[in-house]
Amino acid sequence: MDIHLRPGRPDDVDAIRAFTAATFEWGDYVGERYLEWLEEDDSLVVVATDADDRPVAVSRVILVSATEAWFQAARVHPEWRRRGIGSMLGDHMISWARDRGARIARLLTEDWNVAAIAQVTKHGWRPVARFAYVTQELGSEPQPTSNGGRRVPGPERLIPAPLAEAEPAWMVWSTTGAATVAHQLFPIGWAFRAMRIDHVRAAARRHELWQAPSGWVIGTSNEQAWHVSWVATTDGDVRRLVRAVVDRAADLDAHRLTMLVPRWEPLMDAVTDLGFAVSPSTVYALALTA
Numbered sequence: 001m002d003i004h005l006r007p008g009r010p011d012d013v014d015a016i017r018a019f020t021a022a023t024f025e026w027g028d029y030v031g032e033r034y035l036e037w038l039e040e041d042d043s044l045v046v047v048a049t050d051a052d053d054r055p056v057a058v059s060r061v062i063l064v065s066a067t068e069a070w071f072q073a074a075r076v077h078p079e080w081r082r083r084g085i086g087s088m089l090g091d092h093m094i095s096w097a098r099d100r101g102a103r104i105a106r107l108l109t110e111d112w113n114v115a116a117i118a119q120v121t122k123h124g125w126r127p128v129a130r131f132a133y134v135t136q137e138l139g140s141e142p143q144p145t146s147n148g149g150r151r152v153p154g155p156e157r158l159i160p161a162p163l164a165e166a167e168p169a170w171m172v173w174s175t176t177g178a179a180t181v182a183h184q185l186f187p188i189g190w191a192f193r194a195m196r197i198d199h200v201r202a203a204a205r206r207h208e209l210w211q212a213p214s215g216w217v218i219g220t221s222n223e224q225a226w227h228v229s230w231v232a233t234t235d236g237d238v239r240r241l242v243r244a245v246v247d248r249a250a251d252l253d254a255h256r257l258t259m260l261v262p263r264w265e266p267l268m269d270a271v272t273d274l275g276f277a278v279s280p281s282t283v284y285a286l287a288l289t290a
C-alpha cells in the first residue's frame, strides 16, 4: 500500500472537505476548522496521501499543556478504511507528542462509535472519564411550574462570580463525585486537560464563572447558544443549579443550551428530568512512556 504521511497543507483543504463531508449523519466540522488548525502553535495536522499525493486521511494533535497531548479529528476516507491508515496517523502523532515532552495523550469519542473505540483500544488506549454532551432547544423544556403556558423561572438566579469565588467552587468540585467521574479533567472547547484551580480563576477573570446559592458553573456564549463546560455543586443542590442554568440561557435569548459535563449520576438525573438530550462520550488516555 503506497501511503505517505506528511504535514497538512492549505491546498489539501478541498480534498479533505470532500472526503469528510458525510463523516457523520450531521456532516463534519473538520473541513471548516482545517485551515485554522494549520496556523495553531504546539500542534500538528498530519495527512496521509495516496501514490499521487492526494489526501486520504487526516488527524490532528495539540499540546494542551507541557505534558498533555490532545488527539482529535481522525478521519479516514471511507474507501480507505481498515487498511491501518488510522493507526499509522495515531502512531505518528504519538511520536510527535512524546518528542515534545508530552507524558499523556487523550482523546474523546462518542460511545456509539464502535470503529474509533476498537481502533484506539487495540493500541492500548484506556477509558478514563465519562462525559456527556447534553443539549436543549430553549423553550422546549418541561414546565414543572408552568402557568398558562409561560415559563416560570426557578427559585435561583445565576450571577457573575467574582475571583474570590474560584476557591470555594474548586473545593466543592474537587470533593464531589463529578470530579471523580471526570477523572479531574475538564474541556476547553472539545479538548480536555487536567483541571487546576487556576482554570477556575481564569474563567472568573473572563467573566465566565457564574454562581447561585446552589453552586457554580463556567458558561460561555457562542453562536446563539449558551455552553456550560463545568458544574460545581453538591448532590442535593444540583437540580436547582441546572434549573438556574436553563433560566440564565433563556434570559440571554440563546436558542440552544449545551453542556459538556461528566456523567455524574445526580447531574445526569437532573438534566434528563429537565428534558435535555444526552449524548454519552468517553475520554480515552494513553501513557506516553519514553
Ligand SMILES: CC(C)(COP(=O)(O)OP(=O)(O)OC[C@H]1O[C@@H](n2cnc3c(N)ncnc32)[C@H](O)[C@@H]1OP(=O)(O)O)[C@@H](O)C(=O)NCCC(=O)NCCS
Binding pocket: 023, 073, 074, 075, 076, 077, 080, 081, 082, 083, 084, 085, 086, 087, 088, 108, 109, 110, 113, 114, 115, 116, 118, 119, 120, 122
Ligand atoms: C475510526 C477510523 C479513523 C479508523 O481508521 P482506520 O484506518 O479504518 O483504522 P485501522 O485500519 O487503523 O484499524 C485498526 C483496528 O481498529 C479496529 N477497527 C477499525 N475500524 C473498525 C470497525 N469499523 N469495526 C470494528 N473494528 C474496527 C480493528 O481492530 C482494526 O484492526 P483490523 O482491521 O486488523 O481488524 C475510521 O473508521 C474513520 O475515519 N471513522 C470516521 C471518523 C471517526 O469516527 N473518527 C473518530 C472520531 S473520535
